[in-house]
Amino acid sequence: MKHLLYIVSVILLLISCDSLHATKKGTQASISTKADVHSYANLSEISTKHLHLELDVNFENRTIYGVARHEMRNKGADTAIFDINGLMIQKVTIGQKGSEEEADMFIDKMDKDSVLGQALMVPIKKDTKFVNIYYQTTERSDALDWLDTNLTSSKTKPFLYTQGQAILTRTWIPLQDSPSNRITYSADVKVPNDLLAVMSAKNPIQKNKEGLYHFEMKKPIPAYLIALAVGDLEYHAFSSNSGVYSEPELLSSCAYEFDAIPKMISAAEKLYGPYQWEQYDILVLPYSFPFGGMENPMLTFANPTLLAGDKSLVSVIAHELAHSWSGNLVTNRTWNDFWLNEGFTVYFEQRIMESIYGKEVADILALIEYDELKDELTRIKASKNPEDSKLHLALEGRNPDDGMTDIAYVKGAFFLKTLENEVGRSKFDAFLKKYFETFQFKTVDTKQFVRFLKKNLLTKEHEDFDYQSWIYAEGLPDNCLQLHSTRLDQMEKLADDFTHNKVSFAPKITYKWKKVGKRRKKIKNVEQIKFQDHIVQEWQTFIRRLPRNLPQAKMREIDRYLRFSYSGNSELLTEWFILSANCGYASTNKQQITAFLSKVGRRKYLMPIYEALLLNKASRPMAISIFSQSKDHYHAVSRKSVEALIRETK
Numbered sequence: 169m170k171h172l173l174y175i176v177s178v179i180l181l182l183i184s185c186d187s188l189h190a191t192k193k194g195t196q197a198s199i200s201t202k203a204d205v206h207s208y209a210n211l212s213e214i215s216t217k218h219l220h221l222e223l224d225v226n227f228e229n230r231t232i233y234g235v236a237r238h239e240m241r242n243k244g245a246d247t248a249i250f251d252i253n254g255l256m257i258q259k260v261t262i263g264q265k266g267s268e269e270e271a272d273m274f275i276d277k278m279d280k281d282s283v284l285g286q287a288l289m290v291p292i293k294k295d296t297k298f299v300n301i302y303y304q305t306t307e308r309s310d311a312l313d314w315l316d317t318n319l320t321s322s323k324t325k326p327f328l329y330t331q332g333q334a335i336l337t338r339t340w341i342p343l344q345d346s347p348s349n350r351i352t353y354s355a356d357v358k359v360p361n362d363l364l365a366v367m368s369a370k371n372p373i374q375k376n377k378e379g380l381y382h383f384e385m386k387k388p389i390p391a392y393l394i395a396l397a398v399g400d401l402e403y404h405a406f407s408s409n410s411g412v413y414s415e416p417e418l419l420s421s422c423a424y425e426f427d428a429i430p431k432m433i434s435a436a437e438k439l440y441g442p443y444q445w446e447q448y449d450i451l452v453l454p455y456s457f458p459f460g461g462m463e464n465p466m467l468t469f470a471n472p473t474l475l476a477g478d479k480s481l482v483s484v485i486a487h488e489l490a491h492s493w494s495g496n497l498v499t500n501r502t503w504n505d506f507w508l509n510e511g512f513t514v515y516f517e518q519r520i521m522e523s524i525y526g527k528e529v530a531d532i533l534a535l536i537e538y539d540e541l542k543d544e545l546t547r548i549k550a551s552k553n554p555e556d557s558k559l560h561l562a563l564e565g566r567n568p569d570d571g572m573t574d575i576a577y578v579k580g581a582f583f584l585k586t587l588e589n590e591v592g593r594s595k596f597d598a599f600l601k602k603y604f605e606t607f608q609f610k611t612v613d614t615k616q617f618v619r620f621l622k623k624n625l626l627t628k629e630h631e632d633f634d635y636q637s638w639i640y641a642e643g644l645p646d647n648c649l650q651l652h653s654t655r656l657d658q659m660e661k662l663a664d665d666f667t668h669n670k671v672s673f674a675p676k677i678t679y680k681w682k683k684v685g686k687r688r689k690k691i692k693n694v695e696q697i698k699f700q701d702h703i704v705q706e707w708q709t710f711i712r713r714l715p716r717n718l719p720q721a722k723m724r725e726i727d728r729y730l731r732f733s734y735s736g737n738s739e740l741l742t743e744w745f746i747l748s749a750n751c752g753y754a755s756t757n758k759q760q761i762t763a764f765l766s767k768v769g770r771r772k773y774l775m776p777i778y779e780a781l782l783l784n785k786a787s788r789p790m791a792i793s794i795f796s797q798s799k800d801h802y803h804a805v806s807r808k809s810v811e812a813l814i815r816e817t818k
């Protein structure tokens with residue numbers, strides 16, 4: 169803990185000098201051993217119960233000026249420790265609004281990799297309950313994505329959104345940034361009066377002239393789920409408790425694409441109990457959003473790439489909705505337990521998909537992900553952290569984002585699917601329902617889950633299941649459930665036949681003579697495999713099966729008849745652009761690749777396409793040039809990831 173013991177002068181740059189009061193007492197702040205290695209907060213001694221935010225969102229300066237008023241449970245601590253990263257702290261006061269007294273504060277030096285940021289230490293009295301932090305955000309507030317007007321659909325109004333997970337909330341709010349502590353929050357937010365503000369809370373559905381909005385989140389949530397977006401937003405209701413926000417230009421597409429939401433909510437409730445957050449809305453963000461979706465409670469943030477036009481990507485919405493139980497209701501206590509959030513959510517997502525679209529479609533979706541998991545396992549095995557393929561992670565000293573791999577998501581889900589298959593669905597569902605009931609509005613870690621599993625399922629049902637090798641061992645256990653889909657097998661056969669010239673996508677025209685009355689008539693018959701004969705996930709399987717050195721003529725034939733380079737579906741485009749880079753076709757569809765990479769900021773798509781382009785000598789310069797033109801449109805999370813990729817592939 170030596171990094172907590174002194175204040176370094178460079179940090180003073182971040183603090184207005186007249187508000188820094190260093191005393192000897194404060195430098196001796198006692199730090200207890202913490203359960204969460206990604207937070208400086210001394211939560212076992214003092215923790216926030218309710219946070220009230222006063223925020224002034226200034227687009228001209230790209231700055232939020234704020235006060236974070238913490239109402240705390242104090243067990244007799246003499247110091248309150250908060251996490252900050254990239255924030256300028258003006259002053260700290262103690263006491264309720266109206267009777268505040270300015271307090272001393274100490275800001276620790278930035279940690280070595282600037283992952284955790286800094287500890288903000290405030291000496292307090294043993295009965296102090298209210299700590300108020302006056303601050304402003306800076307260019308280094310990575311949670312904030314400020315978008316110029318040219319990056320929005322309207323091209324006339326700017327946009328701002330936040331992304332808190334995993335440990336970025338501390339870059340826009342000074343707080344105890346650990347998922348182990350749940351807090352309620354309220355906020356008064358001032359924005360330009362032609363824009364609407366929405367949060368992960370009860371939301372307005374239209375703008376007001378003053379640009380002043382009040383928010384309440386009355387259920388306790390972890391800090392990473394505090395979220396804000398400000399833009400030219402309109403609302404479309406699907407039902408009395410669900411709807412979608414977006415910029416006006418996208419609203420009708422959103423209304424069409426996501427109309428299954430009320431059905432999804434009832435399917436989810438039928439499975440694992442009532443939806444506990446009152447309202448479920450979606451906010452469709454501009455294209456730079458780095459994730460498919462973020463499960464901010466009451467208001468999922470969604471990527472506009474989900475607007476495929478054919479509802480083919482709604483499983484992402486099922487995923488974010490499922491988080492209303494796994495993740496938001498029952499939360500991973502630390503980022504080492506991230507699989508408890510994501511593995512359960514992918515499992516639950518597939519169950520929602522199954523109840524609405526049938527088992528065959530749900531299995532196809534699961535198999536596509538299983539394929540990706542196998543690639544991820546190979547990558548992790550060869551990496552410098554092969555232990556990252558365990559479900560329970562050890563990320564001390566590393567960025568918790570390192571744990572956001574298919575291991576938590578897909579290996580986690582396959583663990584639960586295998587377990588379900590072993591004990592039977594009805595017993596497994598009863599167990600999961602009980603799990604959500606028992607831990608609702610609480611946090612849970614892997615050890616606690618294991619105890620609960622043993623007591624409420626394995627011992628109770630006299631089942632012998634090797635959960636240890638799933639949770640604590642690398643790789644994929646031998647007992648992993650094997651899924652099978654005839655439809656995907658047929659797509660693989662189609663890919664093989666096409667590769668070996670047994671099948672073509674060109675129309676096959678034949679003529680038949682048919683008797684019409686007394687005369688014989690020549691009837692033209694056109695046989696052709698069409699894009700719409702299969703769902704997008706089947707075509708993904710088809711592309712994945714094609715050899716990585718497919719001849720250019722074959723690539724051109726596919727593009728001519730199936731139009732992959734011109735698809736509106738980002739999943740399909742990604743598979744196709746990867747293959748294009750692999751087999752040297754990227755110079756032919758360069759225009760489409762460039763258009764996609766310069767518009768979309770979602771990391772899931774950017775990373776594999778850039779990687780494929782960078783690894784091929786011929787297309788590497790093209791990748792670097794697209795990146796240098798597009799990087800300002802990307803969120804910091806995506807930008808940093810691609811920069812690392814460019815370095816690693818050198």
Ligand SMILES: [Zn+2]
Nearest residue numbers: 487491510513
């Ligand atoms: Zn998720």
